[in-house]
Amino acid sequence: MSNLGFNIAGVEFKNPVMTASGTFGSVGKEFEQFIDLSSLGAIVVKGISLDPWDGNNSPRIAETYGGMINSVGLQNDGVDNFIKNDMKFLQKQNTNIIVNIAGKTVDEYKEVARRLDGTDIDMIELNISCPNVKEGGVAFGTNALMAESITKEVKTVTNKPLIVKLSPNVTDITEIARAVESGGADCISMINTLIGMKIDIHRRKPVLFNKIGGLSGPAIKPVAIRMVHQVSKTVKIPIIGMGGIMNGEDAIEFIMAGATGVAVGTANLINPTATMDVLDGIKKYMNDYNITDLSSIRGIID
Amino acid sequence: MSNLGFNIAGVEFKNPVMTASGTFGSVGKEFEQFIDLSSLGAIVVKGISLDPWDGNNSPRIAETYGGMINSVGLQNDGVDNFIKNDMKFLQKQNTNIIVNIAGKTVDEYKEVARRLDGTDIDMIELNISCPNVKEGGVAFGTNALMAESITKEVKTVTNKPLIVKLSPNVTDITEIARAVESGGADCISMINTLIGMKIDIHRRKPVLFNKIGGLSGPAIKPVAIRMVHQVSKTVKIPIIGMGGIMNGEDAIEFIMAGATGVAVGTANLINPTATMDVLDGIKKYMNDYNITDLSSIRGIID
Amino acid sequence: MCVSKKKVIAKIIKNEILVDNVYKMVVKSEELIYDFKPGQFVNLYSKDKSMLLPRPISVCEVDEENKEITLVFMVVGKGTKEFSKLRENDDVYLMAFLGNGFDLDCEGENIIVGGGVGTPPLLELAKRLKGNNKIFLGFRKDVYLIDEFKKYGEVYIATEDGEHGEKGNVIDLMNKYVKKADRIYSCGPKGMLKAVKEYASNNNVDAYLSLEERMGCGFGACVGCAVKIKEDTDKGYKNKKVCVDGPVFKACEVMFDE
C-alpha cells in the first residue's frame, strides 16, 4: 500500500489533495452530489471575514486563454454565521477543515481567528493575497514587514496551526515567505491569483465590473511551480501548492517542486470531480513508478 | 482611409504592428519567405550585447498550457557583428528598425548603445527585464532606482529615442514605469516574460536545462493588459504593448488598454504570418466599427 | 450522495440553423436524470481547451421518454461558434439540469413574455403550464419557434421593423392585448426584463424573470454569478447566485443596477 499521508503542525492529512479556497462553494456542499467529501485531504473554506461582505458587483468572471479572471471579492456571511450555519456540516465530513480568513485591518483578522479558535476546525489559512478587495489584505501580502507582523499578531490569538497564503504579485516571493516563516507561520500556501484584466472590445469596457481580477487556471501553473520551487528552497515550513492543477500529473509536478499538499482550484469549476481525478492520478503515477511514499519524490528538483 | 500611423519621439510608424524581440529570428530574415517585411510598423531585433553571448544550454523551450517558457538566454553575436552583418539587410526593409540591447553592467549597456548611435537604426530598446541570464539586466528591471539610473546613463550616450522594456515580475509596475520615465525614457515597452518553470515528472527534472525561463504566449495576456492599463494611467510617454497577442482583437485590447504600438511575439513562432494577420484584424475591427483613427479608441478604458 | 446534476458526454442528434446565427440543437444522454423544470439550463463545454468555462444554455424542450434535450442558441462568440459546427453523432460534454426553473403552480391566465434568444426556454414552460397562455415574443428582425409556441397558446409577435407580427415591442403588445393576468413569466434582454418588471408592478401582477450573468461554474461553486435580490438585510438586499438561486427570480425582488 502506498502512503499518501503526512502531518503538518500536528494535523494528519490522509492525502495531499485539498480544495483551493473560493472554488469549492462556501464549504463544499455543492460538491456532495459529485464526490465523497471524506476522500479529500482537506476542505478549505471560502474566505471568511468578521462582518458579512457583499463582494463586488457582477460581472465577476471573465474567461481568458487557458484560464479565468474572477473578482468575486470575498463575498461571505461573516464568521459568526459561518460558525452557526456551516460548522455542523463540516464536522460531519470526516476530513480536515481549513478556514481561509480575510480582513480589512489586523484587528479584524485577529478577531476572526479568535472566534474560530474555539471551534472544531483544524487549521486557519491567512489570506493576505486577495487581489479583489482593496481591504482584502493584499497590502499585507506584498510587503514583507507587514506580512511578518500580521502573521505574528494572528498567532497570538489562536492555537490553531496557521497557514499563510502568499500572493504571486511580488518581485521576490522568497522574501515574503521568509517573513511569514519568521512571523511564526506553520505552513505556506501558494499561489493566490495573478492580477489580470480583460477588455470587451465590442462594448469597449473591461469585462469585469471591478475592472481587474485574479487570474487562475492552467495558464498560471508555470509561475506557481517556479514560486513553489523557489520558496521550498528558502523556508523550512511545508508548502501547500496550487495554481492550475487540472490532473494528477500537475499535482506531482507541484510535489516534485517541493509542495507537501496540493490544492485544486479552478478545475473544480469546470469538472466537479476534479479533486478525485487528481487523487486518482497521483495514485496512478505512484503505481506506475513504484513509489510507496510521496516523500520520496517531494522536492526532488534541486 | 483609416489611419493606423503615429509618431513616437519623432519616429513615424506606418502602423502599430511590430515584432517582439527574440521571436522574429535575429533580424527577421527567416520571415521574408512568409510576409512582406515592409508592411510591419517596425522590426525589433533580438537582444544584442557588447560581446557575443552563447546563450543557455538546451533544452531551451518548454511548452505550457496556452503558453511556452524559453531560456534562450540572449544568444547573439555581439553588437559589432550585428552592425557588420545585419544592418545592410535591415536598411533595405523600408520599416523602422528597433534594436533591443542587453548587458551585464551599465557600462556594457552604454557601450552597445554608443556603438549603435552611429548606425541607421531608428530606436533602441533597453532590455532590463530578461529573466534568462543573471546578467541580463533583470536586477535593473525590478528595482526602480536602478531602472531610473540605467535609463539616464544610456540616454547620455545616444541620440536615438530610447524605449525601456519592463519586466512584469514586480510588485508594482507603475513604480518602475515612473522611474524610467523620469530617467528620460521616450517610450515603454511591456511586458517581458513572467518567470516560470516546468518539471518533466517522468525524468524528474526541469524541462529546461536552465530550470527556469520566461513564460510568454496567450496565457499571460490578462497580466499584460492589466499592466499596460495601469502604466498608461501613470506615465505620459507612449507604450508598446505585448504579451500573448495572437490576432487583431488581442491587439485592439492592448490599444484600448492604452498601448500606442503593439508587438507580436510567441505567435510568430507558431504562425509565421501572425504579424500580418494581426494587422489585418486591426483593420477589420476599424472597418466594422467605422474607426478612422486608432487614436479614437486608444486608452479608452478608464 | 444525492445526485441530481451530472456532467455527461451527450450525443448530438441534430443541429440545424433556424435563422441567421441561431441554431437548434438536439442532444441525447441516457445517463442524465430527467427530473426537469422549465427555465432550467445546461452547461455546454468547449472542446477547444483554451476555453475552460462552461457556456450556460437554457433548455428549450425536453423529451423525457427519448432522453433528448433541445437547445436553441445564438452564435455570439468562440464557444457558441464551436457548438454551431457540431454535427449528428458528435459528442459534447454537458452538465444538466441546472438552476431553479419556473414554478408551474398557476392555473389562471399566464402571460409569457420572451425576447430574442430569451424565447426558447419559454417553450417547454408554455407546454407544461396548466392555465391559459398568452404568449408575447419580441425579436429584432428574424423570428423563430413561432409555430411551436402556437401549439400552446395565443401568440403575439413584435419586431423592430414590423416585418413579422407588429412593429414595436412586447410591452406595446401586452398593453394592447392583455385583459387579465394572473402571472407573468419572462426571459430576454435586460431592457425588456426591466420593462416587464415595471409592467407587472403597475398592473399588480405576480411576475417571474429569468436572468443572465457570466458564470464560472453553473452549479454554485464560485459565487461568480451574483445578482442583487431584495432581502431583509441591513442593505435591503443580498447577493444571490443566478446559477442555483436563479436563473428565475420574482420580478419584484430583482434589483437592476441603474
Next chain:
Amino acid sequence: MCVSKKKVIAKIIKNEILVDNVYKMVVKSEELIYDFKPGQFVNLYSKDKSMLLPRPISVCEVDEENKEITLVFMVVGKGTKEFSKLRENDDVYLMAFLGNGFDLDCEGENIIVGGGVGTPPLLELAKRLKGNNKIFLGFRKDVYLIDEFKKYGEVYIATEDGEHGEKGNVIDLMNKYVKKADRIYSCGPKGMLKAVKEYASNNNVDAYLSLEERMGCGFGACVGCAVKIKEDTDKGYKNKKVCVDGPVFKACEVMFDE
C-alpha cells in the same frame, strides 16, 4: 520573397498503426513545394489550442507526383496522441519542408544506421542514395518498416532481446558486417548517435548525424533548438540551430554534452 517553406492545411490520406504506439500517417497537400531532401522534417500542429508549439516529425517518404508525405511517429505525449487519432480526410496543419537534410553526393559504400523512431527518415534517404547501401536498424523490441528498407539495401536488425534480427545493438552488427564504408548516415537516440560518432572516428569514416532538440518554431525564429557545433571560435564551438542548420550535422563536429 522566396517561398520555400509553407504552413498549409494538409489532408490525411491514411493513418495506420505499425506496432504498439507507432503510427504511419500519409498526408497530402497540393500547396506545398516538393523540393525535398531526405532528413528534412515537417511541423505538425495540434488542434487542441492549449498546445501551441509545433511537433517536429521527420519525413519518412515523399511521393512528389501524388504530393503525398509519409510520416512515422511514436506516441509519447499529448500531441502525438492527438495525431494518432486523425482519420482519413481529416485536416492537419503542417509546415514543410524544414531543416537541411542529408547530402546525397556519395556514390560509394553507404552505411545507414537507425534506431527506433529514428529509422523512418532514413527510408527516403536509402531510396535516393546512389551507391551501395548497408542498413543497420536497432529497435528495443518491435520492429517496423523492415520490408521497405530491404528494397534499398542489405538490412541488419538488432533488438534488445534478439526476438527480431540479432540480439544486441547496431554497433555490434556494424563491427561484425561492415567491411568497407565511405559514409555513415545516422538517426536515432542520443546514446546511439554518440556510439556512431565514435565508430566513425575510430574507423575514420565520414559520418552524418540527425539530431533532435526541443523546438519553439522549427524555422529559425526563436533560437530555441541550439546544439554546440565545433567551430573556430574562442570557445571552439558555436551554438547552431537544429531546425535550420540541422537536423543533420557532421558527426565530427557534434559536441554531445556529457
